[in-house]
Amino acid sequence: MKRKKILALGLAMTMAMSLAACGNTADKETKAPETQASGESETAGAQNDETASADGESTSITLWTYPIGNWGNSETVDGLIASFNEAHPEIKVSVEYLDYTNGDDQVNTAIEGGQAPDLIMEGPERLVANWGAKGYMVDLTEFFEADSASDIHESAKAACQAADGAYYEYPLCMVAHCMAINERIFEEADALQYVDTENHTWTTENFFKAVQAIYDSGHQDVTAVYCNGQGGDQGTRALINNLYSSTFTNPEHTEYTVNTPENIKALEELAAQDGVNFDASLVGGDEITLFRNGTLAMSLCWNAAQQTNSEMGEAGKTINGDNIIPMLFPSDDGKTELCGGIWGFGIFNNGDDAKIAAAKTFIDFICNDETQVVESVKASTYFPAHQDLKGIYDGTEIADVMSTFSEYFMPSMGDYYQVVPGWATARTEWWNMLQRIGTGGDAATEVETFVTNANAAVTAEQ
């Protein structure tokens, strides 16, 4: 009997301690607004600076960043933060680096555990369509109302706005995702005749001719429609949508429209084409590796940062030294629409106005300060979201490549549809659909399944 009592006491103590632990968190959460009240709610970045400096107190904020160019490199980011601290010594920024395999899980777990970072760097599909739509982000409309945002690309601005009218991201940089070919393999297969290497364009007909020519030359693995997961899936979407000029969503971004005859035709032709592997063991990163080591003749997962990447050898060349030619996706009407990548900052609403103000100051400095923004964008190895900011790569060793991308690829950036509700479900449905088609599934049936499931997710989220 006594033993039971002691055991019960022990359990009660444990429970009490657990509850006490919970209680502490609750206290912290409820105390935050009091702090806010005493500090007055601030809005504009400039005002925040003054307040923070005036009271002489330092604020610590956390920044979580995905590997967006060198924003995933601690040495580069430390340099950017050092510049920020020269101007704002009162704000301490600690950084955590995420990857695209586990990053979302880390952020979601942190959100559910009440430990979300103050600042996060990624694109609208996460900041706006996911965490913003779920109510976790701070509205950044004030940034877009300021003069400093007057030259932000309209497409980037539109992508940062949620369905409720609020802006949950302030963009820093952008790029148009494209594809690439191995010049040597094309040359040996006499397939360069199908490619306009000067304008980086080709037609749908010539694309299939080139694939066949390379396959017939003995190079059996021409390209891979990778579908092991969502990594790099913008490449497969862009290829299929452009082949016969179709769409992924409606212009209002309220419905998935993949079930068009044009998309179905594109999928059927790709599935039937020799040399095109629907590969359920690869994601975008794996495909790039296979392209760089000369296994595949084409990559569907390319952009300016890949072209200037020298981690695996000379930039713009495969490991074997073959030239890599970046290409627009083939289209039947000569008008390619590339999927865009837009990256910037969002602020999690953790209930602490001081941290929110500090985070806004950080964004304002990194994205709007005339001198700093150049370095911030260069760190990403992409292009600035500010239209007036030109020639930032002039005088660098990648100037020519960036100029090519600026001239031939950025103008083809299409609709940024990744902000449709149910995007997380749609992405998963997409690679599952490709897997089914790759293993003999009927394209029309599978596309219909995709649209049904993806649009069900739209309804569920609205």
Add this chain to the structure above:
Amino acid sequence: MKASAGTARSRVLARRETRSAYLFLLPSLIFFVGFVIVPMVMCVITSFFDSTMGKDTVDVFIGVQNYVELWKDSIFLRSLKNTFLIVIVSVPLTCIFSLWVASVIYNLRGPVLSTFRCIFYLPVVTGSVAVTVVWKWMFNNYYGIFNYVGKGLGLLDKNINWLGDERFALWCIILILLTTSVGQPIVLYVSALGNVDPSLVEAAEVDGANNFQAFWKIKWPSIMPTTLYILVITTINSFQCFALIQLLTSGGPNHSTDTVMYYIYYTAFKMYRYGYANAMGVVLAIFIAVLSAVQFKLAKEK
């Protein structure tokens, strides 16, 4: 008088010892309650709610709706089937293989025995990510060693996409699981076989028992507790197969390698359906508990 004083004293001593014992247990108890019991209770409770991610979302009580939906969800049913296939194939194979290896090596000389133990235990102590990456290379469709050797020996006409083909992917996972699962059972069996009373075996041999009879009638019953432990642990590990799927196939192609554990992760962290995922967790726990109980019962009867 003396006797009652002595009894009182022994009671005090017993109470003091009991108190000390509970105090020693307390740190573990705190962790056990905090990280096992409380989450388990929360899991069961949440499984009756439509719970999702969102700052302003409210969990809605939906009774057993999540549990009803499970049996209509074709992906869950396929995951369950895959999980059972892994358990049915992997558990007996692991036990039989490890018993065979252990019975061959357990009476070898010290250094040789240690070498074998190290070899078989290496995949267990090596990080699962490292092991998986190596296997991924070997299974690679384009430059993997299996395709290279297969084509070199004329066994394969063309490359097989081992992890990207529905016909092979799950079997590849089971093969990897076997290599990472046999280490611990081998070590346990070596130890158990070494502890079998040699006089019993010698007596049986004197009475005319052959090697098989000596094993089946003397050694096998003696190592039954170890076998039971291995069966239960291997079953639980097989049921909870997750890392290999996450790192190698993401459940594909076409859900052919989805396991219940992976589908729980996918539903909770990709689809944000916490209630539904918890319902799956509860069902999986019930299956594991029932199967473990059956194993205990059978072993006890034996």
